Amino acid sequence: MPIYEYQCKACGHELEAIQKISDDPLKECPACGDLELTKLISAAGFRLKGGGWYETDFKGGKDKKKNLAGEGAAKTEAKPAAADAS
Incomplete structure (x- = not known):
């Protein structure tokens, strides 16, 4: 699953969230509670889950x-x- 980066326009708080591609973007900032989160453009990170990865x-x-x-x-x-x- 991709790891997305977000930043709050109101307080400047930054966070990463593991989400499905089909999930809606986050809107509420966990630090200040405002609906000012924007998704940052960055190199996509991802996590490999399950067995068989060496x-x-x-x-x-x-x-x-x-x-x-x-x-x-x-x-x-x-x-x-x-x-x-x-």
């Missing part, structure tokens, strides 16, 4: 290889051997 699912490049056993060691050993043969 640390390595969303890594790319070098970061993904850090968790694979033995792969990093094999590559570092292969490079010096190839340099010695030249």
Whole structure:
């Protein structure tokens, strides 16, 4: 579910709210009670819920290889051997 940022025009209070995309925007400020909340434009954050999400699912490049056993060691050993043969 997306995490939206809001700011109150009356008192300046800022908050984040986890809402469905189909939910109506919040209007009432929890700090002052005025109906002056506006949704801020920002990079959308989201939360992954449920089982099956692992640390390595969303890594790319070098970061993904850090968790694979033995792969990093094999590559570092292969490079010096190839340099010695030249």
